[in-house]
Amino acid sequence: MRDLRIVFMGTPDFAVTILKKLVENNYNIVGVITAPDKPAGRGRKLNESAVKKYAVNQGLKVLQPKNLKAESFTDELKDLKANLQIVVAFRMLPTVVWKMPEYGTFNLHASLLPEYRGAAPINWAIINGETKTGVTTFFIDDKIDTGEIILQKEIDIAPHEIVGELHDKLMVLGADLVVETVDLIASDKVKTKKQPELEEKSAPKLFPHNCKIDWFKPLDDIYNHIRGLNPYPAAWTTILNGEDEISAKIYGVSKQKENHNIEIGTILTTKKEIKVAAKDGFLIIDEIKISGKKKLDAVSLLNGFTFEEKARAL
Template structure:
């Protein structure tokens, strides 16, 4: 006989919405939804609601938006919901007073096959590192980041030309199904867990920043190609372009093709004609398909060539 679960759901972006939808569609009782406070965004700096808040309010779910997860008033509100389980998807790190509150604990959905790719950007780093498979994991939260006991995992292959956007959507849907399977096991009292391996050679999903998203054209073609697809469409790989402008400009890369080929060009050298643009690497070329120049929207390279000219000495830095 299944136990009646009273669930508090915690999440913020679209990735989390798919799971919340599945929980609601599966007729589990969601007694509260915790999401990020509204934030100013865009040129008008208007307050924007999180994707989770929008869905929750459209479905008449109780929403809380704490700025401080240790605030006594928030903790009283959370306790008053009388949840016996908390589900976390793409939210911030929880203090122990929060994750230890329900009788069944708190479990998290993570977009990797833990223990590999713990951290902030598991989807991106799996692609950047050229992995051929990845997956999703549910695990009970403990005092460290992404280290708790694993409940369930599902694995999928990574396609050779797949980018972060496409993989995000696949893992989003796979994860939503894994969460409802986890809920079923908890409700039926059949849940089992296994401890994560504690080794020193684990791969890490470091937070993405300006430094580790910049392209080094001295690397081989495959490595550069994986960086670009692993960061597309967000936050995007980037490079400085030295062309006719007085100062180098910042270029973002969305879609490229790789070409392994021996040549005598310097890494970063640009070969352009009226139809295509490619950049030399250590052992080939990156053919540009869709990029973004400063102050412009992202455009395919043919449209860019209609109004922008690459000098013979142009180079990516």
């Protein structure tokens, strides 16, 4: 068996679960690389990454480079004498970093590569109505998410599953896959395969423009778009309510297939229900956050907010 000295690189909660699994399985983590602390909130207090908080609590050595190419950082990295690097939800690494360890640098990606390369694979799998996804470990190369595949595990996506739920399932599945991958590397039994040359579906970063709801799309597409962004970063729309234009984030929804002649985007309400007309039915809003208000269920919102007769989602 190889005597592994591991450097772990990651930042968000997703990465913490994987690091925790490695620590609990007594792997030798000689260093943790994570994002620099960032000022947040009104007081601009420095906010530590989820990975840093966990690593410090475990007494692990933490490095927080601003520049991954800086000689000061690469010298510190060399001093750790790692022979394997593991990357989970981190930045793109320069060649000098990913080529450093003897046994390579591998990444955990939350999709079945080559599909959904990019920053937001879990969101886009649901947005595009996929029924399956998974996790992949692969050795990093000089492009994004293109290296040779080590292992993959597949999981079903339930018809009403939201991205928050799928994220948590993939986090656990990914932790198991990383441990399997490390064990293969430790025993020198890795057999990789090249990624197929498919016209893969991509997973670009999420911005306000691609989180906005297009009410002219089919009802199923709108429904998938919203659950693929729930709870974060959340799908949004503009509501024209009388003379007011209001921004609203939409979370929990259900759908009602029905032929109708109501103008697309029209908002219909009762004392207990909010629904929006789409081309082949209605989207029923169960949970919504109107700008300046708390996130509320439909009944609670309707108790204190009135939609005008010709209110529309734009």
